[in-house]
Amino acid sequence: MIKKTLTLAVAASTLFAAAPVLAQEVKLGFLADLTGGIAGFAPGMVDAGNLAIANVNDQGGILDGLTLTSVIADSGCDATTGGPAADRLVNAENVIAIFGGFCSGATIAGANGSAIPGNVVMISPASTAPAVAALEDNDLIFRNVVPDSVQGVKAAELLLARGITEVGVTYLNNDYGSGLAGAFVEAFEAGGGKVLANVAHEDGKADYRPEIGQIEASGAT
Structure with a gap:
């Protein structure tokens, strides 16, 4: 709607x-x-x-x-x-x-x-x-703010326009983070890009090495 x-x-x-x-x-x-x-x-x-x-x-x-x-x-x-x-x-x-x-x-x-x-x-x-x-x-x-369904698409278009075709994604595991990540991933892949890792993370953790490790292991740089 x-x-x-x-x-x-x-x-x-x-x-x-x-x-x-x-x-x-x-x-x-x-x-x-x-x-x-x-x-x-x-x-x-x-x-x-x-x-x-x-x-x-x-x-x-x-x-x-x-x-x-x-x-x-x-x-x-x-x-x-x-x-x-x-x-x-x-x-x-x-x-x-x-x-x-x-x-x-x-x-x-x-x-x-x-x-x-x-x-x-x-x-x-x-x-x-x-x-x-x-x-x-x-x-x-x-x-009265631009929704993530627009922001995510524009972020994907920007990366693709710069020749970046493979990425790793990590996002805050809440309504905002998942919505923005979902819009970005859909637009990026639709434009020919590849999302090598798509990893949620929790707010306020003392250590994010496991999430970073998943992205590194995917080959995203």
Whole structure:
């Protein structure tokens, strides 16, 4: 299914126009990866979201002067933490939309577990896994980032254009890594290249010599 991508401002304005005016403060949930693999990037994304909220509020808010406020939940950059975090935003905080998640696994878990059943819009700025586009989402889940189905293809085209026809691949064993690797491998082989090794690896290991050894043994250089 082809997804439309929307900016936070466009989606929010559409949603708020249909939302009942029940309070002077309107909550936006931030499903942010404050811990986990991309924790270093999360504060900047949260700051950007809060800046957008501040800009709206400084201009009088929405509808008849309602103000926006953010409610932040840590998704941990994985499904195990992201699912319950999204549940809190939807069912305890009663947010009317979610900015995030950032990591694909957290976004998918939050969407399936809470946002879609709760009829809450989610907009991710970073979840690139192809699986996000395959969600049965009732047109509630969006992203404004190029998906791995495009990024992987372009990476394959770049290598082939440079005359590189044999590669070894290793990828992070999660929704993001497997999606990107899958798109790359499919496009690379379709273009005449050979993938000599295709090895998943886990995040945060102390020793990656076994995975490196598999790639070396394949003959990839």
